[in-house]
Amino acid sequence: MNVNETLSQYSDWSYTTATALYVVALAFFLIEQSFGAKGRQAAERAKSRVLVGAGGPETSVPVTPAVTRPPSRAERIGRMGAALLVLALLLHLSALVLRGLAVHRAPWGNMYEYIMVVTLIAVATWLYVIKKFPVRHLSGFVLLPIVILMFLGGTVLYTVAAPVQPALQSYWLVIHVSAAAISSGIFLVPGVASILYLMRSAHERDPQRFARFGSKLPAADVLDRVAYRTTVLAFPLFTFGVLCGAIWAESAWGRFWGWDPKETTAFIAWVIYAAYLHSRATAGWRGSRAAVINIFGFAAMVFNLFFINLVTTGLHSYAGVG
């Protein structure tokens, strides 16, 4: 199994370029978030008029807002950011595919590659979210952790393309790790949305708090819906990933569950997200408390990625970082 150095080099270049484009897009979105509030509020008002109208006795619901207004400059910058985001995502994807071709295996065998997948999925999820919800201007806040992760991945955690050790040579690497990476990537979105939810709901309770920033955020229930919808997508996937991990562990390590640090932390994160779902059905726990639980869940995922891989030693110590 030879590593194709050329492809690996192209993969690295794509990765770096994608990261740089994310930074540019991040700047664009921050401009939209800061200066585009007026246009957005007008759009939201137009939209809510239509929705109110839908409740009345009428025969049809206009699907597009009745009022079409020319996009403001900030909004145009936001749209450019979204286009850049798509471009960067394609580069990001090609970095992943090239890496896979270079090493002739699923390109998620060490921490650098894993982070590449997690961030890719996070961006893809976010693109889906901004298609469904009017939250494009918040993209900067989602891109911030993504850019940080990609920077850490490309510098501190970077690993030269190489084959993996025998214990990892299994088709379960494809299934288990991709399920874990995809669910982690999706979980990033509700994590960020919940933080923004807390700020917005604090602002809604008391307009003095986050006076400038809070008013520029979408309504709390929109953020809540974004967080919930993405969490219910990621949670079964995460469960599937843990289940596949157990099946793999049974054939690689001799037991399906052994409280290895990684397994334990995955269990903890799973329990926290289960608590999140339950909290939404419990009086007095909806809203802010549920959002806090979701943030804890994402914190557990981050802890699992960094602390467990880099600090403790367990069977999952595959970071490839000396």
Next chain:
Amino acid sequence: MTATQAPPEPKQPYTPSPLRRVFAVVRNTWRGLTSMRTALILLFLLALAALPGALLPQRALNADKTAQYITSHGWWGTLLDRLQFFGVYSSVWFSAIYLLLMVSLIGCLAPRSFDYVRSMRARPVLTPRNLSRMPHYREAHVDRSADDVLDAARTRLKGWRLTVREEDGGARSISAEKGYLRETGNLVFHFAMLGLIIAFALGKMYTYEGQVIVQADGSQFCNSGIYAYDSFQPGLRVDGTDLEPFCVKINDFQALYTAENQPTHYQSNIQYQSGKDLQTNTWRPYLLEVNSPLRTAGDRIYLINHGYAPKFTVTYPGGATRTQAVQWVPTDPATYLSQGATKFDPPGVTDSAERRTRQLAITGLLAPTPFTHGGVLTSTAPELNDPMVAVDVMRGDLGLDSGQGQSIFSIDQSMVDDGRLKRVARENLAVGQSITLDDGTKVTFDGVQQWVSLQISHDPTQGFVLGFAIAMLLGLGASLLVKRRRVWVRAGPAGDGENGTVVQVAGLARTDQAGYGEEFVRLADELLTGRKRNAGHERE
């Protein structure tokens, strides 16, 4: 409670009987325990209680590291140990939390199961009188008759559970509901989780796990009892008798490496016999690899590690020879630099006191790919490539008769400290080289053999655990992704002497954030117009 009016004072204060009071306490405790709030708090406690297991060394995973942690942390380590922090998952407090959670779960599931059965047998709810108050509502005046509209609606609502009712004023209505699978999935998930926990607990009773090192030169291992293992961890109800019999014979071992000495593949050709094959002495071949254990006789045999056993021949002055290849333990996983002790008893010496002055031990290091610098031997790669050993030959009393067990990888240091075991030579040897001791005894390094470390695991319930886990996953998917929603259609004659029919359609999502809106718009369009909606948006 801020009552503005005090209730009238009862003439005789009500005092419940002791029995009633006990009943009230039990009932309130049960209600408290099975409430969602308690379940939430218990879930948090479970997550919190599991955390030390990831941060502190655990005895079940690494006993040496745990002991080291306790000694290096003084009173703090001892305190944590007494509070069971080094065996979190078998500790009293962790068990208490999950047992309470299970009780809470059962208390929650029982009434929900009854409700579920009832709702599955019930007809959809009555159509509300005022449909326009529902979150989703549409109304239209159509030319078709009420019967046509309702027939078309029944066809469109295929797959929904629905009921048609006659209403006052000549109107008729359909009440339909869909997404019962959500609650089914929810119950399946929770019951499967209970099953999983029970199967897991039963497994811990009847499981066992053992490790053994076998030379890869056709040597055999038979699962005949605990004594055959190097280490053995039985479940609570396993005493080591009645193990399923099987035998394995390890014929060889190969490892492949990259140019950078990273291992890429381990494999071992083995043969095994179990069941009837034991009587007929039939051996079946198997290629044992990492990720592909041998499954036979209800047990699994794993290839866990490998290592080297240097082969030494001792030629005694009388001409007698003794040859041994004992496994040495790899100390560096990157280069497989190994250390160990190969111990020899002098031949033909019957007097035990005399024997104890002439026992030999060859201890030191083995380098698969050697590199010597200033006489110090190190290894640069895990592969065998003109291996060398750096050995001390010790002579005297090895302490094997002392009654104390000792490691096969080392000599008893106290014998050295007592002066009863003395070093008589120190040398670096390549294959074929030898040392001659002062009494004429010759020690030859003949070569290196391979050994494999096997793990044998037995868990009779893991199939059930897997089945329950899959049921959990399916139930979870259904309970999170299926939407429970209702739709009502009411068709009645238009008032004021007009011809035609007034059709009202209303919808209600019964799950939070269900995103029912788009589906409702599509559905209502089709119900009101009576035709399938095209990709484009139609307006009336």
